[in-house]
Amino acid sequence: xxxxxxxxxxxxxxxxxxxxxxxxxxxxxxxxxxxxxxxxxxxxxxxxxxxxxxxxxxxxxxxxxxxxxxxxxxxxxxxxxxxxxxxxx
Numbered sequence: 001x002x003x004x005x006x007x008x009x010x011x012x013x014x015x016x017x018x019x020x021x022x023x024x025x026x027x028x029x030x031x032x033x034x035x036x037x038x039x040x041x042x043x044x045x046x047x048x049x050x051x052x053x054x055x056x057x058x059x060x061x062x063x064x065x066x067x068x069x070x071x072x073x074x075x076x077x078x079x080x081x082x083x084x085x086x087x088x089x
Contacts (some may be wrong), residue, residue: 021066024062027058027062031055031058034051035051035055038051
């Protein structure tokens with residue numbers, strides 16, 4: 001029977017290929033072209049709202065993907081201190 005690895009042990013496969021972020025390099029230019037197309041051909045109406053929501057959704061998804069859904073340390077520390085201030089005993 002083999003001993004269990006330590007809790008902080010990370011398995012590593014030497015030849016493992018990292019997933020690419022190609023989709024983001026394709027989506028951002030596409031969104032830019034959609035904005036240019038819209039601003040050239042249309043007056044402002046409900047379409048910019050949908051385009052803005054779509055852009056915001058892609059931006060949020062991209063940020064979550066890039067950060068691994070982890071908040072930055074400065075944000076985590078400020079949230080913890082705010083929680084400590086609001087704690088009721």
